[in-house]
Amino acid sequence: xxxxxxxAAVLTLLSAIAAISLRNVVHxxxxxxLTFLGLATLYLQLGAQFVGLTQIVVNVxxxxxxxxxxxxxxxxxxxxxxxxxxxxxxxxxxxxxAVFATLVVAINTSYVSMKSGAPAxxxxxxxxxxxxxGRYVLPLEAIALLLTAALIGAVIIAMKExxxxxxxx
Amino acid sequence: xxxxxxxxFSAALFCVGLCGALIRRNAIIVLLSIELMxxxxxxxxxxxxxxxxxxxAASGVMMVIFSIGIAAAExxxxxxxxxxxxxxxxxxxxDRIDSMKG
Amino acid sequence: xxxxTQTLWLIPxxxxxxxxxxxxxxxxxxxxxxxxxxGSMALALLLSxxxxxxxxxxxxxxxxxxxxxxxxxxxxxxxxxxxxxxxFVLDPLTAVMLVMVTFVGLLIFIFSVGYMERDANFxxxxxFLSLFAAAMLGLIVSNSLLLLFICxxxxxxxxxxxxxxxxxxxxxxxxxKKAFITTRIGDMGFLLGMVWLYAETGxxxxxxxxxxxxxxxxxxxxxxxxxxxxxxxSTCIALLIFCGAAGKSGxxxxxxxxxxAMEGPTPVSALIHAATMVAAGVFLVARMFPVFAAVPPGAExxxxxxxxxxxxxxTTAVFAAxxxxxxxxxxxxxxYSTVSQLGYxxxxxxxxxxxxxxxxxxxxxxxxxxxxxGAGSVxxxxxxxxxxxxxxxxKDHMPWTFYTYAIGMLCLTGLPFLVGFVSKDEIxxxxxxxxxxxxxxxxxxxxxxxxxxxxSFYMFRQVFYAFFGTYRGEASQAPHESPKIMIVPLVxxxxxxxxxxxxxxxxxxxxxxxxxxxxxxxxxxxxxALVIFLSVVAFLVGASLAxxxxxxxxxxxxxxxxxxxxxxxxxxxxxxxxxxVDELYEASVIRANAWLARMAxxxxxxxxNGITQFVTQVAVMFAWFARLFDEYVINxxxxxxxxxxxxGGRVATKPQSGAIQSYLRVIGISLAVGVLLLTWGCSGx
Numbered sequence: 001x002x003x004x005x006x007x008a009a010v011l012t013l014l015s016a017i018a019a020i021s022l023r024n025v026v027h028x029x030x031x032x033x034l035t036f037l038g039l040a041t042l043y044l045q046l047g048a049q050f051v052g053l054t055q056i057v058v059n060v061x062x063x064x065x066x067x068x069x070x071x072x073x074x075x076x077x078x079x080x081x082x083x084x085x086x087x088x089x090x091x092x093x094x095x096x097x098a099v100f101a102t103l104v105v106a107i108n109t110s111y112v113s114m115k116s117g118a119p120a121x122x123x124x125x126x127x128x129x130x131x132x133x134g135r136y137v138l139p140l141e142a143i144a145l146l147l148t149a150a151l152i153g154a155v156i157i158a159m160k161e162x163x164x165x166x167x168x169x
Numbered sequence: 170x171x172x173x174x175x176x177x178f179s180a181a182l183f184c185v186g187l188c189g190a191l192i193r194r195n196a197i198i199v200l201l202s203i204e205l206m207x208x209x210x211x212x213x214x215x216x217x218x219x220x221x222x223x224x225x226a227a228s229g230v231m232m233v234i235f236s237i238g239i240a241a242a243e244x245x246x247x248x249x250x251x252x253x254x255x256x257x258x259x260x261x262x263x264d265r266i267d268s269m270k271g
Numbered sequence: 272x273x274x275x276t277q278t279l280w281l282i283p284x285x286x287x288x289x290x291x292x293x294x295x296x297x298x299x300x301x302x303x304x305x306x307x308x309x310g311s312m313a314l315a316l317l318l319s320x321x322x323x324x325x326x327x328x329x330x331x332x333x334x335x336x337x338x339x340x341x342x343x344x345x346x347x348x349x350x351x352x353x354x355x356x357x358x359f360v361l362d363p364l365t366a367v368m369l370v371m372v373t374f375v376g377l378l379i380f381i382f383s384v385g386y387m388e389r390d391a392n393f394x395x396x397x398x399f400l401s402l403f404a405a406a407m408l409g410l411i412v413s414n415s416l417l418l419l420f421i422c423x424x425x426x427x428x429x430x431x432x433x434x435x436x437x438x439x440x441x442x443x444x445x446x447x448k449k450a451f452i453t454t455r456i457g458d459m460g461f462l463l464g465m466v467w468l469y470a471e472t473g474x475x476x477x478x479x480x481x482x483x484x485x486x487x488x489x490x491x492x493x494x495x496x497x498x499x500x501x502x503x504x505s506t507c508i509a510l511l512i513f514c515g516a517a518g519k520s521g522x523x524x525x526x527x528x529x530x531x532a533m534e535g536p537t538p539v540s541a542l543i544h545a546a547t548m549v550a551a552g553v554f555l556v557a558r559m560f561p562v563f564a565a566v567p568p569g570a571e572x573x574x575x576x577x578x579x580x581x582x583x584x585x586t587t588a589v590f591a592a593x594x595x596x597x598x599x600x601x602x603x604x605x606x607y608s609t610v611s612q613l614g615y616x617x618x619x620x621x622x623x624x625x626x627x628x629x630x631x632x633x634x635x636x637x638x639x640x641x642x643x644x645g646a647g648s649v650x651x652x653x654x655x656x657x658x659x660x661x662x663x664x665x666k667d668h669m670p671w672t673f674y675t676y677a678i679g680m681l682c683l684t685g686l687p688f689l690v691g692f693v694s695k696d697e698i699x700x701x702x703x704x705x706x707x708x709x710x711x712x713x714x715x716x717x718x719x720x721x722x723x724x725x726x727s728f729y730m731f732r733q734v735f736y737a738f739f740g741t742y743r744g745e746a747s748q749a750p751h752e753s754p755k756i757m758i759v760p761l762v763x764x765x766x767x768x769x770x771x772x773x774x775x776x777x778x779x780x781x782x783x784x785x786x787x788x789x790x791x792x793x794x795x796x797x798x799x800a801l802v803i804f805l806s807v808v809a810f811l812v813g814a815s816l817a818x819x820x821x822x823x824x825x826x827x828x829x830x831x832x833x834x835x836x837x838x839x840x841x842x843x844x845x846x847x848x849x850x851x852v853d854e855l856y857e858a859s860v861i862r863a864n865a866w867l868a869r870m871a872x873x874x875x876x877x878x879x880n881g882i883t884q885f886v887t888q889v890a891v892m893f894a895w896f897a898r899l900f901d902e903y904v905i906n907x908x909x910x911x912x913x914x915x916x917x918x919g920g921r922v923a924t925k926p927q928s929g930a931i932q933s934y935l936r937v938i939g940i941s942l943a944v945g946v947l948l949l950t951w952g953c954s955g956x
Contacts (some may be wrong), residue, residue: 070197
């Protein structure tokens, strides 16, 4: 248990907890950003440098922003007195605890045991590029298609509907 | 640093995300929690890549690259949906959006 | 078998065909009515005469000659016991009856042509008359008790139709009904006797070559068996059959219909209620004589059945004669006279056998028919007046009628040496001869004698009232002689009677020989002389009494009381009221019948109807229950079931709350459970 991991882990976890439990929704989004950053550090610690930086660029730079925009666009007129947790929150908490317990039990009882602290394997960006264009070219094209579709879909869904006859109250 | 520790941490992160998805009323926070869960899974991939059998293979990393991409797309579409829902129901309070009831 | 026997069936069939043809013709076809009925009757007469001649031919020295012709009518089983045979018989009894019925019938048919001239239902009258003639003739020629019974009933039907011919008169309709019902009561006994006879002997044929029910074998069997009370079966059967005869011939308890039957037209009274139908009862007894006379071998005295017949006959003779003394309707006097004479006939058969009774029957038919036709002529001539008190002095206005009537009346009363005297005398002789010395057994004779006195008295009374003195009716309408067509039959009958009375002819000698096949009774001459003397005395006593009371004193006006009535008012009133027998029946039998009918009606309306209603109500109740069941149990049960399913569905949809996070919770739990299972499953294996 070395210090960098510990600090990063704690930071990430705390900000994650904060993200889900703060009252102000914008604060939650900002804490999410913090969580992503923490995760990026952890990636770097694990030696996946490209992934870590991609994490920052995509998640922090795009996803979190989109979330903030969505929050701004859906400023709800909830009465402030209302709780931010729903009715079955206790049960949900218990369930999550159960899930966590299950996972820990699974981890601990699994036969996968690794050596600790192996040196970081060398994985250059060039190698990643080679992989993408070589072995993983098909997923690449697929994800391109997916992204296009998602883009168009999101635009259409979120677009303001004009001349809707009869529907949409 | 053992594999188990990393895994436990990743599990904890996942469970936090799950908790958020189950607890919060606001649909956007739920999506946010789902992002958390996805990221926890990504972390899992990298952990296993790092402490895996064949450290040379790039499969873990590739997987995560794709996963991040997909997560982003999914976040976009999901939030677009939330906006559409907000337009219809005038709220993003999940307690009120129960017309799928029965 | 002779030709006559083979064609015997034609004799009843010809009038039957005439009746059938007339029934189909339109209402006012008088020519056809006259031609068909008189023609068929004339033909029947010719055939009957031929049959008589044939029967005379067959006559031998031993026993009675008989020819019969049987045929199978119904077969309902195997063997001899499974067939019902009918047949015709030609024997002396049949032959003489046939000739009498056809001769008298033909004369009455001719008389009716004149009498019913003005009636609207002329054709129907002759149709019914022909039907009656057919039935009567069928009854006579029948060789089977069953065929006889069928014809017997037909005769009753025809009598009903004829008595009630003027049906618009309520008295006529009531009289017809009374006749039918009274004779029906007697016929019940007849039917029982017939069935019993069939059960005992296995056959209803009279003569069947030794196997018939009147022949030796059967009679012996009947006499040997005895029913309850030690009475021989033959006596029981005989008495039951006598019930039928008593009804038809108007013997004492069942005589009430005969006087009322005078409501019918006079030819009907003449034919049916003087000569033929009422004689059918006597004929039946004569036909069934072997059964009546059968005595068990070694038994003392005469047959019990014959004794009862004798007593009933004697009582009826006196009873009816007493009533006749006080009647004022010309036909009613003759009716009661008929009842009385029928009693004599029964008495004759009872004490003297078939020949004695039958001789009186045949002779009586002639002179009674003559008297009735004469009365019809009188009524016709006096413009439908029937009360003798309103007649008088008719002998001057209607001479032909008077003289013929006188002949008939003298025969009836028994003027010595007329044929009526002979027939009545034979009866009295047999009655005297059959006595066993005790007073009781002498009584029938004494009653017969007393009846003779009365007969003489009332007939002379009637004649003095109607024919002598001055006319007491309406002055403007003097009586007139009847047309020729009505006089001719009267003359014919009177001539026949005169013929029979001639000493040379001696009908009795010939008759008894013919009928009984040569064996005569041995009667001491002293008895015969005594009886003749007493009969003459009886005649003179009656005649002189009537003469003194009615002729010498003269009859004042129509409303003057009867001479007897002045002397003995209560007795006269009882006699005039016919001994109140009708009232007795009305009070007892008819009331009981009405009560029974009321009870039956109540039973029907209340009990059976009640039960039916009850069953209906039960059915309705079942239906109501079924409806209830259907509505509440089935419908609501089903509804309840459906609602439960509905509720179940509703409960099942509760998890589908629309709240996404609850779904997620479920997924979370499932995930945890799944992983655990996986882990433990893997680690276990």
